Every structure is written in C-alpha cells, then in structure tokens.
Amino acid sequence: MNIIVCVKQIPDPETPAASFKVDEAAKKVIPAQGIAPVVNPYDPQATEAALRLRDADGGGKITVISLGPDSARDAIKHALAMGADEGVLLSDPGFDGIDNFQTATALAKAIEKVGEYDLILMGRAAADWDMGVVPTGVASILGIPVVSVAKGMEKDGAGLKVERVLDDGFETVETSLPAVVSISNEFGEPRYPQLRQIMLAAKKTVQVWSAADVGLGADEIGAANRWLPLEALYVPVVESNVEIIEGDTPEEKATALAQKLRAAKLV
C-alpha cells in the first residue's frame, strides 16, 4: 500500500501567551522570538498510522509532503526519522499568505504529481488555526472519499475499515481506496525516532517543488488570490468581572445567583 502523509509545521503551541503577538495591520502572526517551530502534534500520529499500516501490509512506500517555508523540512525529516520513505517540500515565495483552500489545492496537485497512492493521511486539524478543513478540501479536489477524525483503522479487503471519534462515542465506517483519512489524538502515541532511523533519514534527500512544479500559476496562489478573505486578525481582549453574591443562607445565595443568571439570559 502506497501512503502519502501531509505534515504541517506550526508555531510551538506551548509558547507562553505573553510571547504571542499579532501584527493587526498586516494581519499576520509575529513568530515568537527564539522558540523553534514544531510539527503539528496530530501529524506524527498520521505518520504513525501510515507506518503501522505499512508494517501490517508488509510493503509499500510512505511519502511525506509539507507545504511551508524551508524550515518545514524539519517536519519532513521528523517523519522520515520515524520511518517514512520519501519527502517532498512544497515551497514557494508565492505561497505567502495563502488560505486553507489554496493549501488544499496545492497539496492535491503535489499528491497527483507523486502519482500512485492508495491512501492519504493527515492530522485532524492544525494546532495553529485549528480549522480542520484541509483534509476535506484535498479529498474533494481529488474526487475521493474522506473519513475524518479517525482513532484506528485496518485494511479490509480492497478497502479500509476506520473507527471514527464522535461527540458521544465511536463509529466504524468502511471506505474504498484511495481515500483521505484524518487522524485524531485518540489514535495513540506516535513512536519516537530511533537514533539509527535519524541517521538514515539524514542521508535521504527531500525534494523541493515550487508552485510551478505542481502546475500552479501565480494568479492562483498568495494573499491576493485567497478564497477566504481575511478581514481582521487580533488577539481577543478577555474581560472578567467578579461579583460576590450576598445572602445569609446558602439557599438565599443560590436563589440570588439563579436570578442573576436568568437576567443575563444564561439559564
């Protein structure tokens, strides 16, 4: 089974809130000083899922794709060090300011260029923007099924049986292949890269493709061509007021609280 895994590099979600800044005029996040970007936490789980399927299947190739700046190479190297076979970095100054739909378009084009694939695995969402639309976008552009928020899967004849996480439980669905599956944190811990694999990964070359390499024109990408115009970007101001509810007995306090909540239309 040939599998493609999409991994994204994001600002470290553990960055303390105080170092998180937004340039409201440019509508951009200002990267925190001295804190290295990391792999989106769900994406190593997608890589782990690919490795387990490959091992159970006894063969096939795992190709890792990331769209991002040159530093996104580290996200690819991490997947290679976990045991993936090949890496492609989609990088182009023209990608600056792209939206989710353009990202999905570019990834779909790169996936078509990679060619033979049976399965595309992604994280359930990227922990920076947390929108979770890229997997669906890629599937719809490629015209193949998508199963989102998976916690487990196994090969089932020519298809795949996938266990999904729901709000109130789990469900198991079957899909034909090729398909896109997005992996959730319930999937379990990804493996740590072993020293030997890190050494092997260092010897592998990551291919770099530009927008033109995957057949995207300058009029399709970049901030000017977003499908999803960004109106404003700002850090919300959270206000909190504390009010002490007076009363002689707990019953009186509770009644006063209930009345206030009703007045505020909260209950």
Place this chain on the structure above:
Amino acid sequence: MARDYAADISDPVAGEIVSNVGVWVDKEVVPVASDYEHEDAFPQPLVDGMANLGLFGIKVPEAYGGLDLSFECYAGVCMELARGWMSLAGIINTHVLVGYAIQEYGTEEQRQKFLPRLVEPEIRCALSITEPDAGSDAQAIKTQARRDGDDYVINGQKMWVTNGQRAGVYLVLTKTDPAASPAHRGISAFLVEAGTAGFTSGKKFDKLGYKGVETTELSFDDARVPASALLSGEEGRGFQHVMSALEVGRINVASRGVGVAQAAFDDAIRYAQKRVAFGKPIVEHQAQQIRLAEMATKIRAARLLTLDAARKKDSGVRSDLDAGMAKLFATEICQEVTLDALRIHGGVGYSKELPLERYYRDAPVMVIAEGTSDIQKIVIARNLLRDYPV
C-alpha cells in the same frame, strides 16, 4: 516548551539526535523522575525506552552492529538525559566506558563476544576499580588474580560499583603481580561475566542522591575465569587501559554536570519571573538578575568546555587534560548552580514537591566519582607540567 539544547553541537545529525533525545526526556523522564528517585526504584521502563532509542549502542562500532556515533553526540545525549534525571546518564556511563575499553584494548575474540551484545543491549556493563582501601589511589588495590593453568582465580572485595547488580559483564581491576614496581605494571583488567561461580554482588548502598541506579559491593571468592577474560590478553596493562577508558567516563560525568545545572537553571529563571516579593517579581530585584546571569554563564562555559573535550576525543588525540578540565569545571559549577537555584526558589525549593532538592542532592557525587576534583586538578597539572619543560 522546547529550548534548543542542541544549538552548540557542530554535527547536524548529532544535533538532531540530541534534540530528539531531549523530546523523549521532556515527555517520558521529567514527569516521573522524582517519583523513582524518592523511592530509589530502578526505572526499568525508562531504561527500556533508552534501549529502544538505541542509546546503549551509541559508541559500538558499526562492524559490531552499533551506531558508532561521535563523542560529541554522546556528550550531548548525556547532557539531555541528565537534564531529566542524572541517574539515567549514570546507567549508560559504565556501559559505554567498558564498551570503549573492549573496542580499544580487547582482543578480537573479546570484541566479537561482547560488543554485539552491548547494542540491544542484551547485557549491560559495570566498571569495578574501587575497594574499601583504595579509591583515588587505584594502584593500592588488593584484589588479586592468580594464574592457574588455563584460568585465573580472583579473590578480593570491591566497593562502590555502579550498575553492580544488573550488569552482565564487569570490567574488574586486579593485581596479577602484587610485588611489581611501579605497582601499575602488576595490574590487569578482567571481563568477568555475571553468574561466574565465586563472584557475588553484595550490599546496595543507600545514597544521598544518584538513586534508582544501584551502587553495590562485589565479592570475589575463588572466582575462576578463563585466561581469555584478561582484557587485551596481556598482563600488566590493565591500569593504563582503564585510565584511558576513564576519559570517556569524565566526558559523561562532565555532561551530567551540565545537564543537571541546566535543569536547575531552567526552573529558576521561570520561577523568578512568577514569584512576587516586595511588590514585584523577584527577577526585577537586580540581585536575582545577577545571580541568574552568573548561573547561565557558568553553564554555558561548562557546556562548551565539555563539547570541546568530546570533539578532541573524536579527533583521536589523548584528551585527559581536556576531559579533566571539563569534568572538574562542570561538576563544580553544577554544585554552585543547583544551590543558587534552590536559593531562588526560597522555601519551596527545599520541598520534595519540586525537583530542586533532587538536583541539589545529585550534584555532589559528580565531584567525587570518576576521580575527585582534587584528582582532576592533579591530572591537569601533570599534563601542564609535561608541556612546560624547563
């Protein structure tokens, strides 16, 4: 949140390895280290994790199935292990050190017999020099190995053997010629396997720190080993061989000093920004800034000194001067920095709720074991005097 502790590693692959080990340490070691430490319990799951990463084969040559990574990489890895828990770097220390002695001085038969088994590791290694009446003065050992036909028969008592209960092979320093002068010409090292009749590992010491990993006595009571257990196959070379292998141990211990000091500093600089006294975060009191600046400067100097000694060793030249300086400096500043971090934490630093007390208790063993600071200074001075003949 990840700081780049691999920034000073010059080789990019080594840097990636150190970063990845750091991630493992943050996720797997940091949350549980104090619990194991307070119970003095052997951290089997963490040792299994280290084995899975491949750490035990880090210095074994590729020809014997190992990774053959650099000393620079090894030093960086030990710093990261110790940043989580100093004992983990101790568990790997004698293993790598004895592996190095086998690779450098062992016979081909000894290399083939042991080195492949050190990678997985199927067996771990311990080093046994110290005795009740011989520590710094290692030539004063009394344990004796007497030739008897095709065998040697070993008798004597050893002390302070780290990994002394769980090792599969012990590199043991003995006297094959007690009358030799100078004494080191009569000293020979043997590779003694666990389970050898007459060889037992005794009492486990209850220590101030450095817990989890066992440090024990060893007894040899007519323990019979084949002549093929003699390291290098030649009598009278053991002292030199073990002293040379101790360079590797000094790089390890220096790295531990850096790692523990770094852990203490990381906690202190965060705490100093949160704790308020006299109306402002204590870090805004200049005395605390000065303290933090001094701590960070010492750690950086120790880190660079240690990596420099490791790179020297990688280049193949003798590095006992460099390793000695690194070990001396890094372990001494570790004592100072862990105490400073305690001071910054005030009362809570003294509580077992926080790891500061562990760092503080773990520091002293490093100025003692693998050659005390006094002995390091003697080694350093001896090297310097050789370079300045008059």
